[in-house]
Amino acid sequence: MKIAITTSGRDLTSPIDERFGRASGFIIFDTETGAHEYLDNKQNLQAAQGAGIQSAKTVMDAGVSVLITGNVGPKAYATLSAGGVEIFLKNGGTVDDAIVEYKAGSLSKTGGANVEGHW
Amino acid sequence: MNIAIASGKGGTGKTTVAMALATCYARNSLSVALLDCDVEEPNVNLFLKAGIDTTEPVSVLIPEVDEPSCNGCGECERICAFNAIVLVRAKPLLFAEMCHSCGGCYHVCPERAIKEIGKEIGFIESGTRDGIAYAGGRLNIGEAMSPPLIREVKRRHSDSGTRIIDSPPGTSCPAVEAVKDSDFVVLVTEPTPFGLNDLNLAAGAVRALGIPFGVVVNRADIGGDSFTAEYAKRGYDIIASIPHSREIAEGYSRGDCVSYIVERFRAEIENIASYAEHQARRNARV
Structure with missing residues (x-):
């Protein structure tokens, strides 16, 4: 199973990016193989509108079924939900911390957007 | 002939000037319409108080x-x-x-x-009072897309000879939609750093649209002389200066400042009216 974690860096020791739509990038982590890859999100950083929707598309195209990020807005939430992606919120810490906490079951799953669009 | 009243910065006195101009044209027996294109915060009819004849959804x-x-x-x-x-x-x-x-x-x-x-996305109210034909748009709460409604307001009272367009502040899509296709733009500013900054942005937008414009300095006595030099440096045509006055502010808060302004600053308002009309006619011909 693949997990996407928003990050401001490029590897597992990088900090979590608390933004989703305009996150710098994503680490896509495979829980079965332990492999990970980095996906750049630069184009969405510049998007005039719909950044959350496009970020959702990006991670869904990468085949993830779980997203860990700091905050998620209403349109990103709607898109991810339609794609069956579960969203867990975590602010602060590294990508590695997020993976460990997710595996331990200590992250809370969100059932809706926790911020307004353009917060 | 369309004369748009715009500003860049909000709260400089666009609606007050628009109302004063409409009143002035109506008193001169011109066929005049006043179109409230600030559809996110329409306020013209708080002052005009026209009875509403029609309400149309857009x-x-x-x-x-x-x-x-x-x-x-x-x-x-x-x-x-x-x-x-x-x-x-x-x-x-x-x-x-x-x-x-x-x-x-x-x-x-x-x-x-x-x-x-x-x-x-919203609705348009139309009516008439004291020889001024009125139409104003009101965007539904939560709606983001105001330009289609602004476009529709601008189609109202197309038979009026002089149409005054009260524009939204700023220089983004709604302001551009309101101002474009006008024959002349009156930019209302105030002599403060904020007012000057936003005047420069608005003037840049209007120049990019290729529309001639003039500047009305409202509360002209509050900011000192340094702004006069700034206006000259940028080649702004100052049509009129209206000083700050407690009477206007009190009248404004009661919703009846217009008659006071038109009487007390008759020369200034008539000057703006004739200058804008002359420039707009000249531009409409070419």
């Missing part, structure tokens, strides 16, 4: 997908420049509030699975 077209007919090809998503329609698990997901009503998805759908339906 709608835009948005797509509606017939899911059984959709084969998930994704053409609609590819053409949408605004991320308003995306394919998730081969099904289109629509974000109506982001749609700019271009109709692209409707036209490219090879399965004819998309039809266009109306979505109400």
Whole structure:
């Protein structure tokens, strides 16, 4: 199973990016193989509108079924939900911390957007 | 002939000047309309107090997908420049509030699975008072797309000889939509650093649109002389200066400042009116 974690860096020791739509990038982590890859999100950083929707598309195209990020807005939430992606919120810490906490079951799953669009 | 009143910065006195001009033209027996295009915060009729004869809803077209007919090809998503329609698990997901009503998805759908339906975004009220024909738009709360409503307000009272367009502040799409196609723009400013900064932005936008403009300095005595030099340096044509006055502020808060201004600053208002009319006519001819 693949997990996407928003990050401001490029590897597992990088900090979590608390933004989703305009996150710098994503680490896509495979829980079965332990492999990970980095996906750049630069184009969405510049998007005039719909950044959350496009970020959702990006991670869904990468085949993830779980997203860990700091905050998620209403349109990103709607898109991810339609794609069956579960969203867990975590602010602060590294990508590695997020993976460990997710595996331990200590992250809370969100059932809706926790911020307004353009917060 | 269209004369737009704009400002860049909010609260400089656009509506007050627009009302004063309309009153002045009406007193000179000109056929005049006053169009409130600040549809997110319309306030003209707080002062004009025209009885409303008609209220019309305004709608835009948005797509509606017939899911059984959709084969998930994704053409609609590819053409949408605004991320308003995306394919998730081969099904289109629509974000109506982001749609700019271009109709692209409707036209490219090879399965004819998309039809266009109306979505109400606001309404327009029209009426008349004291020889001034009035129309004003009001955008529904939560609605993001004001330009289609502004465009519709500008179609009202097309038979009036002089149409005064009270524009929204700023220099983004709503302000540009209100000002464009005008024959002359009156930029209302105040002599403060904020006022000057936003005047410069507004002047840049109006110049880019190729519309002649003049500047009215409101509360002209509050900021000192340094601004006069700034206006000259940028080649602004100062049509009139209206000093700060407690009477105007008190009248404004009661909603009846206009008659006071038109009497007390008759020369200034008539000057703006005749200058704007002259410039607009000259521009409309060429």
